[in-house]
Amino acid sequence: MYEILKHTHSGLRWIALILILLAIYNAFTAKAFGKREKMINLFSMVSLHTQLLLGLVLYFIYPHRVSFAAGWMKDASFRFYGMEHLAGMLIAIALITVGYVKSKKGKTPASIYKPIKLFYIIGLILILASIPWPFRANLGGGWF
Secondary structure (H helix, E strand, C coil): CHHHHHHHHHHHHHHHHHHHHHHHHHHHHCCCCCHHHHHHHHHHHHHHHHHHHHHHHHHHCCCCCCCCCCCHHHCHHHHHHHHHHHHHHHHHHHHHHHHHHHHHCCCCHHHHHHHHHHHHHHHHHHHHHHCCCCCCCCCCCCCC
């Protein structure tokens, strides 16, 4: 079960990243705010919340990469998965959720897209910094 959840969590990241990029692209290029743009913003936020739930299950139920034994902060892998990945992703998801909620309160396309631009871009940067990419040494992350 652990392997299925891990691969689902890792593979779903690509869908979440594509949706966030589409939402940001729409915020910069769309002239009006229609149902399509609204759904992309919503689905990008929903995909992140789904990622959060999968990640929390992996964190608390299958803590293979998390250890709070003495000296865990000295080990780069345990520190990354036990603190840096979790904190970065929680902050990013909170920022994107705030951006989505603020955009819903806007009356004009400009006031709708302004929080999407700001909060989604900051969230995307945090997400990219918090993903255990394969090229980051000793983290054991993969492309899927």
